[in-house]
Amino acid sequence: MAYPxxxxxxxxxxxxxxxVPSHWGVKRLKFMAKLQNGSDYKHIESHDGYPVIGSxxxxxxxxxxxxxxxxxxxxxxxxxxxxxxVNGAFWTVDTMxxxxxxxxxxxxxxxxxxxxxxxxxxxTQTALPSMTQTSLNNLIFAAPEYEEQTAIADxxxxxxxxxxxxxxxQQNLLAxxxxxxxxxxxxxxxxxxxxxxxxxxxxxxxxxxVPSHWEIWKxxxxxxxxxxxTTPKSDNAEYYDGEILWVTTSELRESLISDTKxxxxxxxxxxxxxxxxYPKNSVAIAMYGATIGRLGILEKEATFxxxxxxxxxxxxxxxxxxxxxxxxxxxxxxxxxNGGGQPNLSQDDLKKIKIPLPPLAEQTAIADxxxEQTAxxxxxxxxxxxxIGRLKEYRTALxxxxxxGKIKVITEG
Numbered sequence: 001m002a003y004p005x006x007x008x009x010x011x012x013x014x015x016x017x018x019x020v021p022s023h024w025g026v027k028r029l030k031f032m033a034k035l036q037n038g039s040d041y042k043h044i045e046s047h048d049g050y051p052v053i054g055s056x057x058x059x060x061x062x063x064x065x066x067x068x069x070x071x072x073x074x075x076x077x078x079x080x081x082x083x084x085x086v087n088g089a090f091w092t093v094d095t096m097x098x099x100x101x102x103x104x105x106x107x108x109x110x111x112x113x114x115x116x117x118x119x120x121x122x123x124t125q126t127a128l129p130s131m132t133q134t135s136l137n138n139l140i141f142a143a144p145e146y147e148e149q150t151a152i153a154d155x156x157x158x159x160x161x162x163x164x165x166x167x168x169x170q171q172n173l174l175a176x177x178x179x180x181x182x183x184x185x186x187x188x189x190x191x192x193x194x195x196x197x198x199x200x201x202x203x204x205x206x207x208x209x210v211p212s213h214w215e216i217w218k219x220x221x222x223x224x225x226x227x228x229x230t231t232p233k234s235d236n237a238e239y240y241d242g243e244i245l246w247v248t249t250s251e252l253r254e255s256l257i258s259d260t261k262x263x264x265x266x267x268x269x270x271x272x273x274x275x276x277x278y279p280k281n282s283v284a285i286a287m288y289g290a291t292i293g294r295l296g297i298l299e300k301e302a303t304f305x306x307x308x309x310x311x312x313x314x315x316x317x318x319x320x321x322x323x324x325x326x327x328x329x330x331x332x333x334x335x336x337x338n339g340g341g342q343p344n345l346s347q348d349d350l351k352k353i354k355i356p357l358p359p360l361a362e363q364t365a366i367a368d369x370x371x372e373q374t375a376x377x378x379x380x381x382x383x384x385x386x387x388i389g390r391l392k393e394y395r396t397a398l399x400x401x402x403x404x405g406k407i408k409v410i411t412e413g
Contacts, residue, residue: 003407012142020142021405030137032110033099037076038092039066052091055079065089070107071098072114077130080123083114097136104146108153109403113141116400142404151410152402159409163395170388174381181377182328188366189325192358202356206332210356217316219353225312226351228287229304230274232264239268244277245302249286252296252308254327257284264303275303281319283311285326285333287345292337293330297323309350316360320367325355 006021014026029035041052044062052060055075068089075082077095085108092098101107122135144152191197192211199209202216210216220226229246232239242265251260269275278284279301286294288307297319304310311322326333333350337343358366401407 003401003409006405006408009405014140017140017142017404019405021144021408023144024405025143027141027143028137029139029141031102032105032141032143033072033101035074035097035099035133035136036067038073038094038096038098040094041091044091050089050091052093053084053086053096054093055082055084055096057084062091064091066091067098067100070101072101072107072111073098074114074136075119075131077128080129080131081117081119083111083117085111097131097133105143106146106149106153108157109149112153112156112399112403115396116403144405148410155409156399156402159398160395163391163398167388167391167395170384170391174384174388177377177381177384181374181381184373184377185324185370186328188370189321189328190356192362193366193369204354204356207354207356211358213359215357216354217357219311219355220351222317222355222357223311223314223322225278225282226309226347227276227278227312228274228306228309228347229276230272231305232268232272232275239264239271241265242268244269245298245300247284247296247298247302247304247308249288249291249294249305249307252284252286252291252294254295255297256299257296257302258299260302269303274306277301277303278310279313281313283319283323283326284308285311285345285350287347287350289342289344292343292345293334295323295326295330309345309347317355317357318360318363318367320371321358321363322355324367324370329353 008022009019010022012018012020012026017026020026041060041062044064045052046061046063049061049063050065051058052062053073055078070085070087071090073084073086073092074080074097075095076097086098087107099110101110117139119131120129122131122139124130124132143149190207190210192214194211197211197213200212202208202210204216234240240262242263244264244266245257245260246262246264247257247260248262251257264275269277278298280298282298284296284298284304286292286307287309313319333345334343336349337345357363402409
């Protein structure tokens, strides 16, 4: 959509802002609102009452409030780039600032102004990102008169609500595609491709019935080589001066592994008995932490670190069938993990797995079918993600252009 511009502009005197409409002013934040520190809420936490707001929005309730009215909340420590608009009585945490907005400033307009700020540019250079009151107070914004601020804010409320509704629709579609993908895989690896195939009880509680000609195998009986690896000492450069792929969990991305960030040498393999070369088409699963359950397939021979469990080749189990089967069982496998903040699957857990096993030719047909179906769904999902990205970019650009006066979004009446 092409928007009109204002009839005349002047130099704002601010390099990044450039020209602004001739009748607009330029103001620092400290002349638009007063920054106040949030405060710890633990002593007034309650089951209901006033909302307690952090950088992600409301997360608790309090028996008292810090401020009652319209306010823009800004990050002080940690998450510093997520301004929030609040209207009503609220409490905010000590890692946030709230604003007491002056009468010459429309609160919603100020909120839209803060959405245009690159807060990381002004952040303190510390381990925990932080914004000082001085840095925030000296932020410079374009500032029309109050009535025009209000009109622009009202327009942006309407337009962003429409854009957000479109984004929600696309995100719902993305979720449905993910559900479809999961359903297609689960159906194929537990029921096969023939809907009319006679069924039998599998003898495995979670699995239920399987096609009557399928067998149930313990995975250690289907695959001879199941193992892991290790990490050579990082201070020995000789160990990392080779061409042998060394896979870590960061490289398990539900896809083929053809290269690795780090490679190791023959001397590392010689000095570490736990380092083994696994053949092409081996399937790996992450056993630790945030990446737990992620999968990968070797496109060429490779070694692994200790956080990966690797299933080598088998004469009776197709590697792609195994990959898809592990993918659909991932939530259940993760539930086997132990450890609090760092969930941990063990090789012993994974070696206890029982897997339904069709004849090898049928496994191959199932794998080929799922390759085709998931590629189609993934292509659709990618297009939806791109559409969401374009909508978000348009939303950001519209706000920036409107609050800096580069476009005129109101009509004079």
